[in-house]
Amino acid sequence: MNEIVTNSPFGPEDMARRRKRAIALALILAALVVLFFVTTLVRLGGSVAERAF
Amino acid sequence: MSDIDLTLPQSPAAVEGGQGTVKDYFALLKPRVMSLVIFTAFVGLIAAPGTIHPWIGFVALLAIAVGAGAAGALNMWYDADIDAVMKRTAKRPVPAGAILPGEALGFGLTLAIGSVLVLGLLVDYVAGALLAFTIFFYIAVYTMWLKRWTAQNIVIGGAAGAFPPMIGWVAVTGSVDMGAIALFLIIFMWTPPHFWALALWKKINADYTNAGVPMLPVVAGQDETRRQILIYTLLLFPITLLPSLTGTTGLFYTLAAAGLGVMFIYHSIRVYRLREGVEAETACKKLFGFSTLWLFLIFALILVEHAAGFKPFAPVLG
Numbered sequence: 001m002n003e004i005v006t007n008s009p010f011g012p013e014d015m016a017r018r019r020k021r022a023i024a025l026a027l028i029l030a031a032l033v034v035l036f037f038v039t040t041l042v043r044l045g046g047s048v049a050e051r052a053f
Numbered sequence: 054m055s056d057i058d059l060t061l062p063q064s065p066a067a068v069e070g071g072q073g074t075v076k077d078y079f080a081l082l083k084p085r086v087m088s089l090v091i092f093t094a095f096v097g098l099i100a101a102p103g104t105i106h107p108w109i110g111f112v113a114l115l116a117i118a119v120g121a122g123a124a125g126a127l128n129m130w131y132d133a134d135i136d137a138v139m140k141r142t143a144k145r146p147v148p149a150g151a152i153l154p155g156e157a158l159g160f161g162l163t164l165a166i167g168s169v170l171v172l173g174l175l176v177d178y179v180a181g182a183l184l185a186f187t188i189f190f191y192i193a194v195y196t197m198w199l200k201r202w203t204a205q206n207i208v209i210g211g212a213a214g215a216f217p218p219m220i221g222w223v224a225v226t227g228s229v230d231m232g233a234i235a236l237f238l239i240i241f242m243w244t245p246p247h248f249w250a251l252a253l254w255k256k257i258n259a260d261y262t263n264a265g266v267p268m269l270p271v272v273a274g275q276d277e278t279r280r281q282i283l284i285y286t287l288l289l290f291p292i293t294l295l296p297s298l299t300g301t302t303g304l305f306y307t308l309a310a311a312g313l314g315v316m317f318i319y320h321s322i323r324v325y326r327l328r329e330g331v332e333a334e335t336a337c338k339k340l341f342g343f344s345t346l347w348l349f350l351i352f353a354l355i356l357v358e359h360a361a362g363f364k365p366f367a368p369v370l371g
Binding site: 042 | 073
């Protein structure tokens with residue numbers, strides 16, 4: 001059947017660069033999530049569930 | 054039925070930018086400067102009285118490192134015009150065209166705000182405020198104002214590089230005291246002879262001259278720069294011994310730091326006396342190289358003394 005190719009302004013090299021940047025950003029965001037999570041645990045200390053309100 | 058080929062020639066992107074690689078963005082952070090910042094901040098963290106949870110200490114160092122990187126990126130944004138003219142900096146991502154100035158600005162601002170928030174919220178408010186001030190000082194006071202305006206740019210602006218050990222210290226103690234100030238003063242007084250030794254090199258001097266940056270050798274000449282290098286080195290010697298007066302270090306550090314200080318003065322005297330020919334250039338390069346090593350060793354000595362459990366002197370100051 002017919003193939004329609006869109007007129008993308010981004011060539012293969014551009015897309016590869018963007019993909020790598022996107023992966024780096026995703027990893028950094030994931031690391032931030034872990035950072036905040038672990039720091040919260042450390043700040044709260046132990047036996048959180050057993051403390052009185 | 055025949056296939057119809059609707060492939061059109063690629064048109065140029067409507068939006069500029071987006072060309073930087075991950076490596077380019079990492080280069081924006083000035084990784085070599087970051088490594089020195091991390092090390093001095095780490096020493097400040099360890100040398101400070103009191104304790105800090107290892108994870109919180111790690112978070113503090115990470116935030117300080119990212120803050121330093123943010124300052125580097127913002128500096129590269131603002132100084133793109135100067136960097137393009139200087140051979141030493143022409144290959145940086147912005148003058149090389151890999152990253153647009155606006156992209157560097159956005160990247161730097163995001164990291165600056167993020168690092169300050171992380172340090173302030175997760176570690177200590179005072180440390181976060183100090184990091185914010187450090188970034189502001191480096192960009193607004195040094196980069197935007199002093200660097201292009203006065204030959205004393207590196208003397209005053211060098212304070213930005215002196216804050217990291219103080220921030221590491223404050224992350225532990227929550228406040229600035231004489232011990233933190235002593236570490237600050239060591240780097241503050243070290244900065245002028247270190248960078249002026251670099252600025253005396255023929256190629257570097259030519260670079261700054263072409264770019265119109267008023268470094269001391271460009272404005273006041275080589276002889277005056279050599280004189281001031283010697284003066285600052287002599288002033289640095291007693292300042293290096295301040296940690297022993299604030300109760301941070303003891304005999305081991307005092308003796309070793311004194312020995313290193315004598316070597317620093319020796320190199321500075323050679324730069325002062327040798328003013329012509331290859332010998333003069335070599336003396337400047339040796340001073341620059343030694344001063345880099347000196348700073349690392351001084352802070353490493355503080356670390357070693359602390360790790361070995363040597364008793365510090367009783368504080369006389371603070």
